[in-house]
Amino acid sequence: MRVFISFARQDANLAAQLEAALRRNNIETWSSLDAASGEDWKRVVDHEGASADGYVFLLGAGASANPQLQAEWRSFLRNDSESKKPLIPVIHAHGAPPQDLPPFLRNRRAIITTNFDTAIGELRYLIEHPTEALDRTHEQQSRVEQEKRLNELKDYALSLKEESAAGEAKPQ
Amino acid sequence: MIGRPPPAYEKSVFIDCPFDSEYRNLMLANVFSVSAHGFVPRSARETQGDADPRFSRILTTIAASKYSIHDLSRSTGEGGENLARFNMPLELGIAAAFRFEREGSDRPHRWLALVPEGYAYQRFVSDLAGFDPARHNSSVHSMIREVSTWLRTLEDVLVPAKSVPQP
Numbered sequence: 001m002r003v004f005i006s007f008a009r010q011d012a013n014l015a016a017q018l019e020a021a022l023r024r025n026n027i028e029t030w031s032s033l034d035a036a037s038g039e040d041w042k043r044v045v046d047h048e049g050a051s052a053d054g055y056v057f058l059l060g061a062g063a064s065a066n067p068q069l070q071a072e073w074r075s076f077l078r079n080d081s082e083s084k085k086p087l088i089p090v091i092h093a094h095g096a097p098p099q100d101l102p103p104f105l106r107n108r109r110a111i112i113t114t115n116f117d118t119a120i121g122e123l124r125y126l127i128e129h130p131t132e133a134l135d136r137t138h139e140q141q142s143r144v145e146q147e148k149r150l151n152e153l154k155d156y157a158l159s160l161k162e163e164s165a166a167g168e169a170k171p172q
Numbered sequence: 173m174i175g176r177p178p179p180a181y182e183k184s185v186f187i188d189c190p191f192d193s194e195y196r197n198l199m200l201a202n203v204f205s206v207s208a209h210g211f212v213p214r215s216a217r218e219t220q221g222d223a224d225p226r227f228s229r230i231l232t233t234i235a236a237s238k239y240s241i242h243d244l245s246r247s248t249g250e251g252g253e254n255l256a257r258f259n260m261p262l263e264l265g266i267a268a269a270f271r272f273e274r275e276g277s278d279r280p281h282r283w284l285a286l287v288p289e290g291y292a293y294q295r296f297v298s299d300l301a302g303f304d305p306a307r308h309n310s311s312v313h314s315m316i317r318e319v320s321t322w323l324r325t326l327e328d329v330l331v332p333a334k335s336v337p338q339p
Contacts (some may be wrong), residue, residue, distance in 0.1 A: 026250055059208060077321045104324040105332045142331055149210040149330055151181070156179055160218055 001127055003120045004052035005031035006072050011060040011092055014113065018058060018090070021120045027127055045072055048077040054086040054127060057105060061092070063154060064100050072130075086130035090123060179212035181279065184326045186214050188263040190246050201312040202241060205319040210330025211239070230263060237325060238279070241266040241319060242261060243286040244297060261297065284322045286315075288291035 002147040010034065019029045030048045035041070040070070049055070055076050063069055076087075088102055089110040101110060109126065113119045126133045178184075189199050195298035206213040214237055216230045223225035224232070234240055242264040247256050254288045270281035286304040294301050324328055 020256075073325060074304075074321050077324055078317060081317045081320060102328045103331060104326055129319075133213065138331070145330055146210065152179070153207055153212055155210060 002028035002030065002077070003054045004049050004057050005029055005056045005058060006076070007031065007058035008060055008063055008066050008069055011058050014060075014092060015058050017116065018056070018065070018120070018123075021116075022123070022127075025120070025124050036069060042071070042075075046075050046079070047073060052085070054088065054130065055067065055080075056123065056127075057087065057089045057102070058102070059091050060164050061163055064102050073102060073104070085102045086127065088123060088126050088133055088134045090119065108133050108134050109135050114127065179214065181236060182208065182238045183185060183212050184214050184239070185211045185323075186234045186240035186267070188215075188238040188240060188260050188267075189243040190257065190260075191217070195246065196281075197312050197314050198243070198308075198310065200221060201315040202319055203297060204328065205316050206241070209320065209323040209326075211323065211328070234263065234266050234270060234281075237329065238281060239263075240281070240283045241286065241322075242283060244293065244305075245286060245288045245308065247296065264266070282317070282326065286318060289314075 005015055005019055005022075015031055016033055019031055019033060022029050028050065032045075035044050051071075057063075057073075087105060089105045089107055089108055091101075091110050091112045093112055093114045093169070102110075109132070111119050111122045174287060187199070187202055187206065189195065189202060191199065203213045214233055216226060216233055219229045219233070219296050240263075244260050244264065247258070247261055249256050264283065266287055267281060267283040271283060274280050285297075285300055285303065287297070287300070287305045287307055289307045289309045291305055293305060293307075308314035324331075
């Protein structure tokens with residue numbers, strides 16, 4: 001198992017601690033801290049992201065609005081378009097409020113770094129048990145919302161169809 | 173338009189793409205991706221029976237949509253006279269203006285530009301270079317991948333319940 005750690009520049013110290021702790025736990029990692037200077041950033045992220053088995057998202061204040069992180073996330077999502085790899089949000093205890101999770105992480109269990117050692121234990125567990133990374137409560141809510149939205153869409157499509165048929169029936 | 177309540181602004185995605193038979197599968201892939209993420213695909217076609225001119229209907233529909241998707245992959249010379257279609261770039265310009273004008277308001281606008289694979293877009297629409305447009309190769313798979321990748325980062329997306337990571 002090899003995980004990609006994504007983080008914003010201002011969270012580099014915590015990312016370095018996280019990376020060191022995971023490696024001590026025999027989990028391979030890659031992050032921008034491992035990139036050689038002068039490398040084509042987009043190409044490296046794309047390559048390392050595609051070969052990773054999972055992604056850890058270290059989220060500090062303002063992460064959801066950070067353009068570089070957003071570009072990185074799009075690269076991961078593109079490389080994992082069937083959602084087969086574990087995505088694990090780690091929230092900086094003094095950073096992003098949990099409700100500010102990026103949309104694609106809303107159905108994932110988030111780890112908060114209030115106690116670093118506990119957080120590493122939880123992170124290791126979720127990396128080793130990816131099916132546990134899903135937030136079941138959110139999943140149930142999603143099913144209900146999904147059904148509601150599909151019904152709304154169906155009603156709208158039917159009303160368009162009826163209008164279109166009525167328009168065609170009108171004498172010119 | 174008669175009596176039909178319009179879809180909610182934050183769930184509306186305006187789709188700006190060709191409507192010809194050659195492009196049909198890509199349009200359906202786009203519509204499918206938008207619907208699968210809990211959004212309502214919209215276009216000026218939904219009001220084509222109305223008396224308003226087409227351009228007014230387009231403006232009205234983009235204005236009523238929080239999101240829009242613009243495929244510029246067909247903006248190249250075609251036919252005997254080698255004419256390019258300018259409707260798609262024109263509508264992208266409208267969306268870009270809405271985004272700029274509404275930034276910070278309670279009705280923001282977000283758009284996605286789709287371009288052909290490679291870097292040709294940097295020559296025919298160089299102003300997009302800083303916006304990281306999504307690239308597709310005219311296959312249904314690449315269209316679904318690019319549109320879905322963008323949709324998954326939007327705040328109003330419905331996170332599908334079935335995305336289960338494999339051990």
